[in-house]
Amino acid sequence: MSISRDDIEKVALLARIRVNDQQVAELEQDLGNILDLVDQLQAADTSNTAPMAHPLDAVQRLRADEVTETNQREAYQAIAPATEAGLYLVPKVID
Amino acid sequence: MQWDVVIGLEIHVQLATNSKIFSGSSTAYGAEPNTQANAVDLAMPGTLPVPNEGAFRDAVMFGLAIDAEIGRRSVFERKNYFYPDLPKGYQTTQLEQPIVGPGHVEIDLPDGSSKTIRIHHAHLEEDAGKSLHEDFHGMSGIDLNRAGTPLIEVVTEPDMRSAEEAVAFAKKLHSLVTSLGICDGDMSQGSMRFDVNISLRPKGQEAFGTRTETKNLNSFRFMEQAIAHEVERQMDILEDGGEIIQETRLYNGDRDESRSMRSKEEANDYRYFPCPDLLPVEIDDSFIDDCRSRLPELPDARKARFKEQYGLNDYDAGLLSGDARLAAFFEEVAEHGKDAKLAANWTLGEFSGRLNAEDKAINDAPISGAQLGNLIVRIADDSVSSAGAKKVFEALWSGDGDNVDAIIEAKGLKQVSDTGELEKLVDDVLAGMADQIQQYREADDKKRKKLMGGFMGPLMKASKGQGNPKLFTEILKKKLED
Amino acid sequence: MHNKSVAELSRALASGEVSSVELTQHFLDRIQQQDSQYNSFITVCEENALADARQADELRSQGKATPWTGVPFAHKDIFCTNGVRTTCGSKMLENFVPPYDATVTANFRQAGAVCLGKTNMDEFAMGSSNESSYFGAATNPWGSNRVPGGSSGGSAAAVAARLTPAATATDTGGSIRQPAALCGITGLKPTYGRVSRYGMIAFASSLDQGGTMARTAEDNALMLNVMAGFDAKDSTSIDREVPDYTATLNEPLKGLKIGLPKEYFSDQLSPAMEQTVRNAIAEYEKLGATVKEVSLPNANLAIAAYYVIAPAEASANLSRFDGVRYGYRCDDPKDLMDLYTRTREEGFGDEVKRRIMVGTYALSAGYFDAYYLKAQKVRRLIQQDFVNALKEVDVLMSPTCPSPAFVKGEKTNDPVQMYLEDIFTIAVNLAGLPALSLPAGFVDGLPVGLQVIGDYFAEARLLNAAHQYQQVTDWHQRTPE
Structure with missing residues (x-):
């Protein structure tokens, strides 16, 4: 199955990855090959098969509703690219 | 042309758990920015979510209260989009298999009739953080304290036909979740937020028209205004022969304006898929039984009891039973005051009026139910006139004395009945x-x-x-x- | 000293023959002198290691030693280490110093082991050759132009070159077994859920599993004793008793039923590779095992299913790298979109970007059912194949990979050729089963690995089977020049 340049640009935008024209051309080739590989799936008869999200048929454990964390802001913000007044800074958010 | 208005609601209800839905961080409101955001909430590399039992208990209690089917097996999914207040780049939510299935809520309308609003489902999800737009050199500041606070999103069927019905439903839901104790109901802090889906169709037509969604309304008044505004906007377009575009709109309550958020939506494709860091949650009978045993008296039952036990009329009983804290206050007044009718009048009149005027919550009222009850006793036995009683109430409220009889005495308000x-x-x-x-x-x-x-x-x-x-x-x- | 196994070093420390400080210094010196050839470490923790070694010696003098106290080892740079840079092989995390430990890290700390450093890896564990590392490819000690395999190539190369006696690793589609095979060491991928994933930077959450690398099966058992166990911080961790994996190493193999999946002995395998693997299996027969052919009819679909599921999960797992809270951020973003798109363009390498985009595409509207849902159904078919086969036999054996270590650059321009490197290992991750690779001979002077696959939680049996083989062979003792 081939993938169009439009699709690549759309996917790149969804994934928030900037791509230039040359990269789009390369990705068209690479992603097309990968999709050809995964298209083998279509041959499998899965009409009576339920999807499997996890290898083990386990169920979720729930945690007691207790506060176990303390304020570690200083440690976390020490590794942040930009902070001020305890806030993470980003270019202006417009709704 | 005559138009039918069709309204459906999506309500985000913040759950009053101690800790977040997937981490042990506190959910307390009003902390310094990012002091309640731990490694999991910040989506630090390698960190993993572990769901909070309390959030499931709250959701199941809600499901039982609206007579819904409980999702015996619910699955968390990832809703993918980039936004700075969403640290993981996806919101963990439920889609195909929610914790609460179809249910229903009865609402009372001002004309005395009642109506059933069907609930499509309610699902558990995590709240996002907040973007603060104050100017940090042209930047926005992100506070992630709220990120990961548990929410249930309640989705109704499009069963409401007017702003009045929608508001009645919203108030009823507020009454329900506060009575259950699963939400503090504080709308000013965003504890309940409403998205309103509105469409119009020619009277008599069965098929729905194209709808719009107005997002993030956080008061009953704004909701009412936003609906009126959107109905008018759609009607203008339709009467001019135009078409409604399915879109998300943002309503500005201060200016009574709305605008499209189309640009944002167009590029979105949320790519939901089951969250591989979490397993299916199975709810068994004993969990449900435990939740059922925790259910307090709900507003409808309380209203019936107030009519029966105190001989109140339908209207007063409805008002007093809607808010769990007001109901509890009234019962304290009635217990001490003996005369239920007077207790109801004073609770709904002087007391509620004063709270509203001062924008105070019941728990912050400077007067106790016992004090008001004692005053009722003195009104009933003619020790004080109603004008005098108002003076006593005033003294109690302003802290000018705390004993009813002592205030009557000191202020010379004792009524002569010899x-x-x-x-x-x-x-x-x-x-x-x-x-x-x-x-x-x-x-x-x-x-x-x-x-x-x-x-x-x-x-x-x-x-x-x-x-x-x-x-x-x-x-x-x-x-x-x- | 560097040729000794963990078990031997542990005994040497216990007898006082050597101190942890001496041992640690010895390995640090080797890394210092030789790692420029291998590039197997991204970060060497000289100061921390010596401090930990001193503390270990102190604890030992107080009589508070575990088998690991003072024993040096290395962590794959995917495990978060409090206070020590953790890069995941990416520019995105080039300067990321986590203020927290992975559970695996904490477990080794608790046991008193001495971490020498963080080993090289394919970026975000996406690769089979270590060539996608932002910090440059690691080199296979068996051939200076050869890849060590991936993604845990740094761990495998460091162990093979005797720069560390043992190293942690992770395996999403073969990332422990394939480099172990290519570098001539023993590596174990445990059952999914056996080892906590908390603090192990996620690639594909439903496939990722932390595991062990060392020269001997016994050392793998010693490592697993530290790593395995329930962790309340990982929802997919399994609450199940952890045996002492060393206790059953010496069980005889008489009566062991071995299945050979016929799909794994196809014509993709060169005659020399096949012969080497069959010789190893013959050795098992001498030890009393019986051999029969079995079938995994859907095995040929494993790569296709994997390259939908893993990229889909990765596309979401890697969304958190957005330049807001930690990690790389592009210079002077002009708006929010620019911050995201340029941070991610500049911070991620080509293979990571490719996989994010494949995953995004597979999950996007209109393709979800055809790709993601279909792949999940095929995943169940593949798992059922294993369940059925393991009803007939105790373990499955196959080559770990189709050929020995290939030459650097040979497959970098063709992603699909690189993906086929995992053709024998990938189905095991889809099924969540445990499997190990052990040295089984040489082809053209390069090591060949034998893969042993077991039933869920049968790690002890796999280690026992590998240990018994290593009692009668010496492939695992061979040292590269």
Whole structure:
């Protein structure tokens, strides 16, 4: 199955990855090959098969509703690219 | 043309758990920015979510309260989009297999009728953080304290036909979740947020028109205004032969304006898929039984009991039972005051009025149910007139005394109800009013009622305002008509 | 000293023959002198390691030693280490110093082991050759132009070159077994859920599993004793008793039923590779095992299913790298979109970007059913194949990979050729089963690995089977020049 340049640009935008024209051309080739590989799936008869999200048929454990964390802001913000007044800074958010 | 309005709601209800839905961080409101955001909430590399039992308990209690089917197996999915207040780049939510299935809520309408609103489902999810737009050198600041706070999103069927019905539903839901104790109901802090789906269709047509979604309304008043605004906007377009575009809109309550958020939506493709860091949650009978045993009395049951137990009318019972804290306050007043009707009047009148005027929550009221109850006792036994009672209430509210009898005493508000003493006062006053007595005796019934006031004034003055007006009237009538 | 196994070093420390400080210094010196050839470490923790070694010696003098106290080892740079840079082989995390430990990290700390450093890896564990590392490819000690395999190539190369006696690793589609095979060491991928994933930077959450690398099966058992166990911080961790994996190493193999999946002995395998693997299996027969052919009819679909599921999960797992809270951020973003798109363009390498885009595409509207849902159904078919086969036999054996270590650059321009490197290992991750690779001979002077696959939680049996083989062979003792 081939993938169009439009699709690549759309996917790149969804994934928030900037791509230039040359990269789009390369990705068209690479992603097309990968999709050809995964298209083998279509041959499998899965009409009576339920999807499997996890290898083990386990169920979720729930945690007691207790506060176990303390304020570690200083440690976390020490590794942040930009902070001020305890806030993470980003270019202006417009709704 | 005549148009039918069709409204469906999506309501985000913040759950009043101690900790977040997937981490042990506190959910307390109002902390310094990012002091309640731990490694999991910040989506630090390698960190993993572990779901909070309390959030499931709250959701199941809600499901039981709306008579819904409980999702015995619910699955968290990832809703993918980039936004700075969403640290993981996806929101963990439920889609195909939510914790609460279809249910229903009854609403009472002002005309005395009631209506059933169907609930499509309710699902658990995590809240996002907040973007603060104050100017940080042209940047926005991100506070992730709220990120990961548990929410249930309640989705209704498009069963409402007016803003009035939508608001009645919203208030009922508020009453329900606060009565359950699963949400603090504080709308100003965003504890409940409404998205409204609105469409119009020609009267008589069955098929729905194209709808719009107005997002993030955080008060009943804004919701009502936003609906009115959007209905008008759609009607204008349709009457001009135009078409409604399916879109998300943002309503500005201060300016009564709305605008499209289309640009944002167009590029979105949320790519939901089951979250591989979490396993299916199975809810068994014992969990449900435990939740059922925790269910408090719900508003509908409470209303019926108030009518039965206290002999209240439907309207008063409805008002008093809707808010769990108001209901509890009323019951305390009634218990101490003995007279339920008076307790209801004072709770809904003076007390609620005062709270509204001062924008105070019930828990912050400076007067207790017991105090108001004691005042009711003194009103009922004629120790204090209703005007005097208001003065006592004022004293209690402003902290000018805390004992009802002591305030009555100190302020000289005790009502004289000794008939001998009152009769003597009447005789003294009437002695100097021969003309008026003559006039009264010659008047017809209608006129007599008016003339009565001319005697009451001097009588109240003579008693320094402490004479019981009811007794004064009785004695006067006897003396004048004999 | 550097040729000794963990078990031997542990005994040497216990007897006082050597101190942890001496041992640690010895390995640090080797890394210092030789790692420029291998590039197997991204970060060497000289100061921390010596401090930990001193503390270990102190604890030992107080009689508070575990088998690991003072034993040096290395962590794959995917495990978060409190206070020590953790890069995941990416520019995105080039300067990321986590203020927290992965559970695996904490477990080794608790046991008193001495971490020498963080090993090289394919970026975000996406690769089979270590060539996608932002910090440059690692080199296979068996051939200076050869890849060590991936993604745990740094761990495998460091162990093979005797720069560390053992190293942690992770395996999403073969990332422990394939480099172990290519570098001539023993590596174990445990059952999914056996080892906590908390603090192990996620590639594909439903496939990722932390595991062990060392020269001997016994050392793998010693490592697993530290790593395995329930962790309340990982929802997919399994609450199940952890045996002492060393206790059953010496069980005889008589009566062991071995299945050979016929799909794994196809014509993709060169005659020399096949012969080497069959010789190893013959050795098992001498030890009393019986051998029969079995079938995994859907095995040929494993790569296709994997390259939908893994990229889909990765596309979401890697969304958190957005330049806001930690990690790389592009210079002077002009708006929010620019911050995201340029941070991610500049911070991620080509293979990571490719996989994010494949995953995004597979999950996007209109393709979800055809790709993601279909792949999940095929995943169940593949798992059922294993369940059925393991009803007939105790373990499955196959080559770990189709050929020995290939030459650097040979497959970098063709992603699909690189993906086929995992053709024998990838189905095991889809099924969540445990499997190990052990040295089984040489082809053209390069090591060949034998893969042993077991039933869920049968790690002890796999280690026992590998240990018994290593009692009668010496492939695992061979040292590269």
